[in-house]
Every structure is written in C-alpha cells, then in structure tokens.
Amino acid sequence: MSEPLIPIVGVITDVRIDTPDVKTFRVVTVDGKKAFEHKPGQCAMLSIPGIGEAMFSITSSPTNTEFMEFSIKKCGCVTEWLHSAEVGQQITIRGPYGNAFPVDTAFKGKDLLFVAGGIGLAPLRSVINYVRHYKDQYGKIDVVYGSRSKEDLVDYNEIIEEWQNDPQVSVHLTIDREQEGWDGHVGFVPNYVKELNFTTDKTVVLCGPPIMIKFTLEGLKSLGFSQTQIFTTMELKMKCGIGKCGRCNIGSKYVCKDGPVFRMDQLSELPDEY
Amino acid sequence: MKKCSKENIYKVFNALSSDYSVYVPVKEENRTFYKKYFDGVVLAENFKTDRSAKDFFFPQSEDLMKFKTQGKSIEIIDEREESEDFIIFGVPACDEASLRILDRVFLAEPVDTYYQNKREHGVIITTACSRPEASCFCSTFDIDMARPQGDIRTYKIGDYFYFEGLTDKGNKVLDKVNALLEDVDQGEVEKEIENIQKVKEKLPLKDLSVKDFGADKTQEFFDRKEWAELSNACLGCGTCTFVCPTCQCYDIKDFNTGKGVQRYRCWDSCMYSDFTKMAHGNSRNSQMERFRQRFMHKLVYFPTNNDGVFSCVGCGRCVSKCPISMNIVKVIKTLSKGGENE
Numbered sequence A: 001m002s003e004p005l006i007p008i009v010g011v012i013t014d015v016r017i018d019t020p021d022v023k024t025f026r027v028v029t030v031d032g033k034k035a036f037e038h039k040p041g042q043c044a045m046l047s048i049p050g051i052g053e054a055m056f057s058i059t060s061s062p063t064n065t066e067f068m069e070f071s072i073k074k075c076g077c078v079t080e081w082l083h084s085a086e087v088g089q090q091i092t093i094r095g096p097y098g099n100a101f102p103v104d105t106a107f108k109g110k111d112l113l114f115v116a117g118g119i120g121l122a123p124l125r126s127v128i129n130y131v132r133h134y135k136d137q138y139g140k141i142d143v144v145y146g147s148r149s150k151e152d153l154v155d156y157n158e159i160i161e162e163w164q165n166d167p168q169v170s171v172h173l174t175i176d177r178e179q180e181g182w183d184g185h186v187g188f189v190p191n192y193v194k195e196l197n198f199t200t201d202k203t204v205v206l207c208g209p210p211i212m213i214k215f216t217l218e219g220l221k222s223l224g225f226s227q228t229q230i231f232t233t234m235e236l237k238m239k240c241g242i243g244k245c246g247r248c249n250i251g252s253k254y255v256c257k258d259g260p261v262f263r264m265d266q267l268s269e270l271p272d273e274y
Numbered sequence B: 001m002k003k004c005s006k007e008n009i010y011k012v013f014n015a016l017s018s019d020y021s022v023y024v025p026v027k028e029e030n031r032t033f034y035k036k037y038f039d040g041v042v043l044a045e046n047f048k049t050d051r052s053a054k055d056f057f058f059p060q061s062e063d064l065m066k067f068k069t070q071g072k073s074i075e076i077i078d079e080r081e082e083s084e085d086f087i088i089f090g091v092p093a094c095d096e097a098s099l100r101i102l103d104r105v106f107l108a109e110p111v112d113t114y115y116q117n118k119r120e121h122g123v124i125i126t127t128a129c130s131r132p133e134a135s136c137f138c139s140t141f142d143i144d145m146a147r148p149q150g151d152i153r154t155y156k157i158g159d160y161f162y163f164e165g166l167t168d169k170g171n172k173v174l175d176k177v178n179a180l181l182e183d184v185d186q187g188e189v190e191k192e193i194e195n196i197q198k199v200k201e202k203l204p205l206k207d208l209s210v211k212d213f214g215a216d217k218t219q220e221f222f223d224r225k226e227w228a229e230l231s232n233a234c235l236g237c238g239t240c241t242f243v244c245p246t247c248q249c250y251d252i253k254d255f256n257t258g259k260g261v262q263r264y265r266c267w268d269s270c271m272y273s274d275f276t277k278m279a280h281g282n283s284r285n286s287q288m289e290r291f292r293q294r295f296m297h298k299l300v301y302f303p304t305n306n307d308g309v310f311s312c313v314g315c316g317r318c319v320s321k322c323p324i325s326m327n328i329v330k331v332i333k334t335l336s337k338g339g340e341n342e
C-alpha cells in the first residue's frame, strides 16, 4: 500500500535566476516525466535528504504536461540548499496537496483580477497560465504586480514576452521606488489597485505579504468589492501536508488540506491566527 | 463469557506468547508500564499505566524511510515492515477510546500506513476500572469504565479474570486459550458492574460537563479573556501533550547516519515555541496562543471536524503530571458558562 509520507525521486532539469533571491526550478521524475497531475493553486513537498522537507506552491500550470516548476525564494535551510543546486541534482517530491483555485466554479466566465506582491506571484502564475490556456472559459484578465524594484519582479520575461502580448491580459506592473531604466508605474500595490479603479464585477485573487493583502483588501472594499469575490492563498509551517501532523491549522481548518486557497469571507470567519 | 483464575492468567499469557508478543502492565520502581510478558513477570495491582497504549501504535520516535545519496542522485528505501502480532493486556476504557480518536486522524484518507499496520496487528484487551483515580473523568466523554471496548473486555473480580470477546480478532485469541478458560454466565460480572457504577458516583470530577463546548464553537471561545490567566504560568514544557493518549502532533526529521539519511518522525507539541515557527514568522508567537491551541483543538476544532467527538478521554494524566497544576479540567471549568461546573 502506498504511503503518503514516502516521496518519489525528482530531477532538477533547469534552474532559472529570476531575482537576486528567487530561482525557478524545473522538476521531472527520473524517467523524464511530470511527477504527478495537479490543479492550479496546489502545492508539493520537496526535500533534500539530510536537509529536510518544505512545502512549495507549484508555479507551472497544470496544462504543462511535461514538467513542473517551482519559483522559490531563498529563506531558510531547504531553500538555501536548493538555491545552490545545479541541473541534474536529484531531490524528492510528494503531492499534490491542498485544494485549488475554483477555476471550474467561481472563476468560470468571470473577468479575473490577479493582485500580487513580490514572491506572491509564484502561486498565481499557475492559475494565470491555466486561465490563459482555457481562454474561452474566462473573461478579461488583469494582473497587478508589484515588487521592491525591477530586479525583484519574478518571471519578468514571461510577463513581458507572453502576458503583455496576450490580448486577453492587461498587465499593470509597479515598483516601490523610482529607478533608472523604469518608465512604468511607481508606488505600492494597494494604492495602484485603487488608482486603477477596477469595476466590481471581477473575481479577485490576492497573494503577497500580509501587509499588502490587508491594505489591498481595504482598497478593494472601498471600490465596492465584497469579500465573497476575493480569494487568497495562505502559507503556514507544514510537515505532513495531509492534515495529520497538527501543525498548519487556522482554527479548525488545516491549510495543507482545506487550503491553501481561501475565500476572504471564509477566512475572516476563522480565528485571526496566521 | 469465560473466566480463569489469577494463577491461570499467567498460563494464558504463556500460551499466547507463542503466537503474539504479549504486553502486560507491571509496576517497577513506582512506574507502571507495559512490559513484554515472559515467565515470571508479575501483573501490576492497578493496570493504569503512566504512559498510554498510544505508544504501541504511534511511538515517540519511528523510522519512516532511508535515503542513500551519491553525487547528485538519491535512492529512497522504503523501510516499512509488517508489524508483529501483539496483544496489549489490561488497557483501561479511556485509553482504548483514545485509539479510536487517533484512528480518526491516522486512518482518514490518505491513510497513515505506519499506524494502520500496527493497528491491524494489535489486539486490545481492556480491563474494567474498579479503582479509578481522583483525576479521572472519562464519563464526561461518555466512556463507560465498567464496559470498556476493545477486542476483548476483561473484569478482575476476586480471584478470577473474566473474559468477553468483542471482535473476531478478540475471539480468535480466546479460542487459542480455550482449554485454560471455563464458561461462565454473564450474570457473574453484573455485580461488579454495579460496584463500578457506585465507585464512579464518588469520583470528584463526576459532574464535569463539556456540554458548552463542541463543534463550531470557535468564535464563542477563541477570544475569551480567561485564556491569558489560564496560560499565565504555563512553562511550555509539553508534558501534557506527551502523556496525553489523544495528542497526535508530530515532526518529521532527517538524521545523517554516516551511511545515509534516516528520515523519522517523532512526537511534537503545540506547546513548543518553534512548533509553528517559519523562517519569516510564527503564527502563534505567545505561550497564550499555544496554550489556547491545545485546548481549542481538543474541545472545539477536533469536534468540528469529527462529528462532535472530543479529543480528550478524561484519563487525567495531564491533571496529575503538569508541573504547575494547570490542566484541561481547569480550562473546562473556567470557560464553561453558568458555573454549573463549579
């Protein structure tokens, strides 16, 4: 009988440097296949034996049938080790874990607004590319994405080369401070979202640092959005990924199993402990 | 129903030892614990062990898998082995009930096969409690110490042990030692059950009620100001979680053996400050928040996710073991409305 805690071996086949502290790793199985199927928003547990395991959101879209990608920020043991890994390095992988963005229900036929700050784009990249793939099933897509500086924007090339050239997608980039060689918007994400004055018929997905989420949420509310239109994805410490080690709960919900995707009104009913 | 004399019980253990590892409660140097039976091992007077039968199924530390690494490559070695067949004799009603609570966690999909395997190979022989401790409150959770569950239920009455098979697994064990047992009428234990009811009526915590707690009460209890005072002296030592037969939190760790990497799991405690600590923050920074988590989990979150079942069996271990005398009983009394628990 298969045991959920026993992973399989994966191989890193590509390492892309995104920002000074974010790299994107491409992972396949030893025989060159995708490790498992997943839904947009789900996570996987990666590990390096002797260093430990950690949970990461799968940043590639489920529509990619060849491999999975993980955009990982250097922060703690496992990520530091991964950042020093080279192509050909084997790791272990298990999953997929958690629920997913409601691409078949709440998102269906809707205009979608994605708002991300910093590494917060990583969990959204999967769902953004998923809805771009099934474009007929969704309306217009807006992406508001901000970071400290131009260099800190994750996936900058994909954003410029693919998303900005997709007629269905409007990309709104912003950086915190003026910078040479940047003629785009300057300012914090929450303010930019308010300035852009989006119509309230959109379904929104938010991901980024807690402070960004808090102020963006306030901004969206002042524009007339309700909490039931807004989704986010959570990150807490995890060990098992299957709702058993007792670690990642917010009230009675386990983020590894019942999350990581939550609708804002449902999240606000849970204790404020995250 | 069957019975055997106190002398013959050792013959029963001996006979069963050829097919099973038989663990029985013994008392040595003030410690009561399960010991693997061999000729000469003597049963404790009181069967309630310091640590519960949980340890057989969810041990404090347990190997999960091995890794061999060479250069850039990794080999995963599945170390799972079929568990031995074993019998635990003398389990009290509360500790047996705790296993059914752990089942709700470990046997829920996706099944934890380490736990499942031991559960399948373990036979639980319970014994009715005729001498409960002052800290016991199993009846708060509708656990009947006079009619414990398990694979076989036993009663210790006078010079005899009475056996009642409750499951196929249990009856199979009884069949093996049939020659050592005599048939008796169920009526012979009725008086003992009555006696136990009387003892139960005298327990100091007999009226403790959890009716105010349960599923979907998070908002009612989470922000109660009493948490601050209740948790004030808590040392965060984790003793209460380690002695608790229903606590199930674990950590997964890697150990470099020199020849490879051993991945194992070990008990962890929500009372520890690093339990939820990440590189960039901690969702439960204060001991108050960690303390609250333990009791909210047992009295509210667990019932919310498990058809109203509480994650406490009233075994009283945390009551007698906490170095600052804080415990779930005080939490229940303090947070209950209307003072009927006072």
Ligand code: SF4
Pocket (backbone or CB within 6 Å): B233, B234, B235, B236, B237, B238, B239, B240, B241, B271, B321, B322, B323, B324, B325, B326, B327
């Ligand atoms: S409640 Fe008592 S036993 Fe539990 S962690 Fe606090 S001090 Fe330790």
Ligand code: SF4
Pocket (backbone or CB within 6 Å): B240, B243, B244, B245, B246, B247, B298, B311, B312, B313, B314, B315, B316, B317, B318, B319, B328
């Ligand atoms: S919380 Fe205390 S009384 Fe309840 S099962 Fe655990 S150790 Fe026993």
Ligand code: FES
Pocket (backbone or CB within 6 Å): A237, A238, A239, A240, A241, A242, A243, A244, A245, A246, A247, A248, A249, A254, A255, A256, A257
């Ligand atoms: S990571 Fe273990 S319960 Fe969620």
